[in-house]
Amino acid sequence: MKPGALAYFKPTTVTEAIGLLVDGGMDAKVIAGGQSLVPMLNLRMVAAERLVDVGGIAEMKQWSADDREVWIGACVTHDQIQIGEVADPSNGLMPKVASKIAYQAVRNRGTIGGSLSLADPAADWLTTTAALGATIEWEGPDGKKSCPADEFVFAAYTTQLDISDVLTGVRIPRLPPDATWGTYKLCRKAGEFAHAMAMVISAGARSRAFLGATDGAPIRLMHTETLVADFRNWESGHTALVSQALEADIADSGREFTDIQLWQSRTCLLRSIQMSLGFQPIKPEGV
Amino acid sequence: MVALMPVGNIGRSVPRLEGRDKVMGQAEYTHHLRLPGMLYGKIFRSTLPHALIKSVDTSAAKAVEGVFRVVTIDDIRTVIPHPYYGPAFHDQPVLADGKVRFAGEPVAVVLASDPRVAEYAASLITAEYEELPAVLDEVEAAASDICVHDELKPAATFPDLQHLKGRRGTNVALDYRLVRGDVEAGFAAADHVFEHTFRCQQAMHTPMEPFVSIADVRDGRMTLHTASQGPSFVRIEMARLLGWPENRVRVKVPHLGGGFGGKLYIKLEALVTSLSLLVQRPVKISLTMEEQFFMVTKHACTFTIKSGVNNDGKVVARKCRILWNGGAYADIGPRVTQKAGFTSAGPYDIDNVEIESLAVYTNRPPAGALRGFGAPQAAWAYECHTDLIAEALNFDKIEFRRQNLLKEGRPQASGTPVHDAAFEKVMDQVADRLDWHKPFNRGNGRILRGRGLAVGIKGITSPTTSVAIVNLYGDGSCGLYIGTVDMGQGSDTVMAQIVAEVLGLDAEAVHVIHPDTDVTPYDMGTLGSRSTFHMGTAVRLAAEDVLRKIDDLAKELGLPPNSNLPVSEMLRKKYGMQAGNIIGTGSFIPDYKKPDPETGQTPKATPFWGVGANGAEVEIDTETGEVKIVKLVNVVDAGVAINPRAVRQQVSGAAIMQMGFTMTENMVFRDGQLTNGSLADYKIPSLLDMPEQFVNEYVESRQQSGPFGAKGTGESSTIALSPAIGNAIADAIGVHLTDLPLTQESIFRAIQKKNGTPLPEDDND
Incomplete structure (x- = not known):
């Protein structure tokens, strides 16, 4: 099957994305790698009249690091983490976890932010970011917010994200070298x-x-x-x-x-x- | 008889004739076809497994803009007064008729020129039901007062089902029996008696091309474009439903994206025909992957097997009782019951055999033919049973089998002598590839290793007919007209090889005309490993007929013997220009003798025997139940392999499919509702599941009665694959699992139970 008719937007800034989400209300959905959302749209298990593709927001595809922590943009893919393209704060844990997510085709497109936002209980990043004591960051109509990863999820597929919020990145403290x-x-x-x-x-x-x-x-x-x-x-x-x-x-x-x-x-x-x-x-x- | 000069087409791995088209995305499929004025149908389905329909409210659907019409059984009846069909029983209504018999049964159809509109409108239909108690399990259903059908209605086409006509108050649609010798006396005299019960789960064919049919009825004629494995049967059954002569019904079948037995007999064809007749426009229905679960499935079954064995290792008596869960409509289930029934004692030479095989109606989606036609379910029982006996009596598993395997000329349980069945050869080749006689690392602690093998037998549906036409055109080029459907198995290529071999051509130069009942002659169906043997023989006969006609023409033209004048020149001489045809025909039906209705005995039960052996080496993580198939070996008897690569592809494809049925695939029901009806939850094997070592082979052999010594091989590696893996797991962990599929969880539970630390849920049994 294929999804129903929908409007597709590809904003270039987070602010623009939030505006599009606010306009769309309940019928708008954020799409990143699309590895869960696209099959669900195709199966008509999820209906969306408006897709807001955050893949065009340059800052969300970036990462940065200092000696205390690594910040990973929400649109960084599992594969980028798997192959070590992104600085690793975790003494090898994150690349290892990334390499075991589904199969390579999924890792090529699926993103860390998409996985956290969906909050499928079986998603690897939920447990990994919680274990690493990471901070999840998001932005919405009311501004920027964040919380510890182990407080981000309320229940299966239910997180602190509000309807028009965009998860922007994850801040992960570096593990001590001997951890x-x-x-x-x-x-x-x-x-x-x-x-x-x-x-x-x-x-x-x-x-x-x-x-x-x-x-x-x-x-x-x-x-x-x-x-x-x-x-x-x-x-x-x-x-x-x-x-x-x-x-x-x-x-x-x-x-x-x-x-x-x-x-x-x-x-x-x-x-x-x-x-x-x-x-x-x-x-x-x-x- | 025309002398044949081998020209090197047999035994050559001719690349698939259609390969290039498929790779280029240019192959023709019914899904691609759109006819002018065509409407799309979308189905509204029952939500209950067993209920009387009180009312169906279609008003909201009708009100949707773009909806052409909403159809229920009452509308169908205005064009087809008796809208029931089925190959064995005329038990299946075109749409639910006053009653639904499984959750997912079609109740109404919305027609619209936009399939999205039809789909949306179908979602607005509602129905009110009076719920009836449902019966889902085959053992329960065989003895239940809850009847899925009020009365049995066998089709006239199966004479051996006529005794069931009008039978009421039962869910047993067929009670097949086979009796050889005296089984009770055999048990009484045996040194040891063993009895075990095994179960198989309901599963799905999962062709990558879901079911699709288009009917175009106009001016008293009809054309059906359909993804069917049996166009001739479709024509006959549609002509019967319509009360029309066959020549007003045309059935066209392009390539199929897999069938595996699902696309046989009538599936969507009766529905689209009725709809097109009703609206006098072409109508197309194509199912989604998810809807396929409600079309046709693989039989679940419960098999109790009991054997008497002597101290010297001879099996002297065997009793088999199999209950087949046929679902709500019989489809071809009674044939599965009978055909798998008669070989359910295994490939063994046993003097005293009694078989009882029952087709049982339940309130589940219908079950029908699926690659192996029940033989894999039967082998799951008899080959696990064989290992259990060998372990109990401390026999070598290979030698115990060898001692009891049917030898050339010996009568099988049906009394039919076994010829050209290389049971020992396939078994020995599997053992060799597994290094069976070399030391084996059994692992230790967390990881235990094991290996197992199994041998399978299958009878071939009989008697069935194939007809072929070979046409040499004016320039001497060759067209082959056959009803065999190439659904990925490579039949076009193999049939071209046979024609080419007889006529001295290259197989690559032969054009195979796809099934079109206006053009191609009768064929019973592309099913049950029958095409290479049956159609292959018909094709060979047709090509030989051409040779005779060329000889006749040469004589007519006064040519000297062996003149070697090309056919095109001969035709030019005869007609004075490039014109004319030389048409050869061939038809084939194997010898067959109906089994005795009381004992199932017959000297000719099958035209040839399906023979395969499988072996597996597994690693079990005892702390999790995870199982890894390290090595999978599949060896079949293909007779002479006409196209060796195509044979190996069939062997590997069939093995992968059966591996899915063994390890993961399982239609799970709760209160009659399918709970995992999508490929997100119902898991078929993927490339990542392939065994590290995957060996697919055939043995040197010859089917004397087959074309160029060949026999069918599309199913042979499915038969004994499940018990090979099951026996390997038992070898590793010391416990035999009796129920398919062999999941992590069931293996883990079995290990814990054996270790005396059963999980709480297993504690009380």
């Missing part, structure tokens, strides 16, 4: 959305741990973080400790997990922790 990370996701088949995902970052005595691909926002695992902060090596006894901590974290989150989701999430988490400790899983995912 380590681990991540693992499970997909039903090659190139598919994940149905379980975990990510762990350890920097000195501090750790951050998240579950992604849940029924909503990524889940921060505070008990697990406290536990993992003390790990210096992987020991077999840690499995039981991590399981307990994870159960406490899931109870705190108030979210529902089926038996299989719990097992899969636990496995992803264990592998992520092991990986962050320099313990390579026998087989990295997706390979």
Whole structure:
């Protein structure tokens, strides 16, 4: 199928884009890489009378870096991050994550800002930006706004973005050079959305741990973080400790997990922790 | 008989004749066709699996600007008084008639010259229903009081279904039985008896070209342009529905973008014909990818298999009971039930066999033919069962099979002797490619490795007819007129090779005329691996007829024997100018003898045997259930491969398709509603899913009765692929899964259960 008739605009500034969105109201949609929106328009699962293509806004395709942080424009593609065209604040985590998003054709066009705006719970960047302590920035009729990435998502496909807001970029603090990370996701088949995902970052005595691909926002695992902060090596006894901590974290989150989701999430988490400790899983995912 | 001089067309990988057109985007498909004055139809579908229709409100749709007409069954009846069709049972109404029998059934159609207008208007139609209890599972439906149809209405074309006429109060549309020897005595005398139950899921054909048909009825004649695998059948059935002679119905079929058994018999053709008849304008309906789930599907089934085995490894008795979930309309399901039924004891020589194979109506989308015609579902059971027996009795899996495989001349369960079926050869070649007899790394800890193989058998639909015409034009160039539909399998190329071989031409110089029932002669259909064998023989006979006529012409012209005068010169001599034709015809129907209705015994059940073996090497991540197919080996018996590359393509294509049915594809229903009816959720294999090592081969063999020793091979690598993978997974994790598809989750659950740490949901069974 093909989408219904729609008006297409390609503004060159954020202000212009917001103006077009305000005029379009509920019937206007922002399009960036189009890797989710175009199929949904084609299937008529989403109707839009007006598409505002932010791909023509030069500043949103750029990135900048200093020694504290890296700013990545919303229209930077997964592929640009994968191949290292963009400065990496994450000691290799972001290129690795980017390289495992769907397939190359999607990575060529799909953007980090588009992925965050849509907020599909299985999207890799939701969990990654949350784990990295990034700040999401957007602009709307009321001006510029921002929030920590782990507060950006309310629920599946629901974020702090208002109807006429444009996500402009992500500000990511640099990890200390000795910080380590681990991540693992499970997909039903090659190139598919994940149905379980975990990510762990350890920097000195501090750790951050998240579950992604849940029924909503990524889940921060505070008990697990406290536990993992003390790990210096992987020991077999840690499995039981991590399981307990994870159960406490899931109870705190108030979210529902089926038996299989719990097992899969636990496995992803264990592998992520092991990986962050320099313990390579026998087989990295997706390979 | 004309002496044949081989000219090098057989056994040559002639590139596809249509390849260039397809690559250039110039090949003709029904989807491209627009006729002057044509209307587009869009379908309003039922939202309930089983209900009486109280009313259909089309007023809002009619009020939409640009809508030409909205049609329900009442309108259809004004042009076709008995609007029911189907190849086995006349059970399917052109549009729902007072009752809906599955969620997704067509209830009304909007016609408009703009398909978007039609689609929008169709979304405004509403219906009121009186909901009836629905029956979805085949085991439940076989014994249920809830009946999908009040009465069975077999079509006159199938004499063996006539005993079912008028039967009421049942969902069982066909009860096929085969009896050989005394199975109970066999069990009683056997050293060991094993029984297992296996299940297959409902799946979809997923041709990349969705269903599309255009009818153009005017002045008492009709032309149908349709993406069909069986134009001759379409003409006969449309002529019957209309009460017209066949010569007023013309069916044209260009290239197909895949069919896989889905585009057989009547699909959209009855609907577009009725609509065009009603409005006297051309009408086109093309389905979306999502609507295909409601057209025709692959049978789900439940198969209980029981075997008596002696200590020496001989299988002495086998009992098979298969329930096929046929969905709401029979389509060709009863034939699947019967054909897959008669080989459901596997490629084994067993003295005592009893088979019961039942076609069951349910409130699901209809099921019909799909690449393998039920043989892959049957093999899933009998080949997993074979490994389970071998493991229990500690037999070598290959030698246990070898001991029981049917040998040349031995009677299959139906009593038909097996000829030219290279079961051992294909099995041994798979074993060789898997390095079966070399040490194998089984992995450890998280990653376990396993390997498995399986052998499959398939009978071929019989008796069926093919007719071919070979026409040499005035300049001696050659046209071939056949009803075989090239849907990507390469039949145009192979048929051209056969003609060319007989006439001493190059296959590349032959023009194949695509099915057009005004022009091309009868063919039963492009289905069930039959074309190379049946149409190939007809084509060969037609070409030989041409040779005889050339000889006759030479004599008539007083030419000396073996004068070698070109045909164009001979015709010029006869007619005094470049003129005339030499037309050869050939028709073929194989020997067949109807099975005994009580025992299913017959000396001629099939014209040849479909034979394939598959092997797999897998890696299982025991902490996640992830399975990686490291190596997949598919070996078939193709007889003599007329076009070796085309054979290998068929072997690999069929294997990839069956891999989807084995690993991911599954139509999931909740309360009778399909919950994953789009390719976003229903997952077919992609390039990223191809095994690291993917071996597709055929063995040296010869089908004595086939054209140049060939037999059909479009399905052979599908038959035993699922059990090969299932057996490999069992070899790795020590548990046999019984239900397809073999998902990460089901593998993970099985591992946890085996380790004594079942997941909560599995704890109570």
